[in-house]
Amino acid sequence: MKSLAEAYVHPGTAWPRLVLDGERPVGFLMAFFDIDFAGDGTGTDIRSGL
16 A cells, blocks of 8 residues: 555656456556655665666
């Protein structure tokens, strides 16, 4: 739930995906792109991840 809420708040950087087995949900993953990991606004620690 938390990751899905984060994806909703940050649509430009979050990439949420539901994993299905046929019609049955079996997992969730989310990637993020170009996040200022340090949070200091300098842009010196930009990261992406899964």
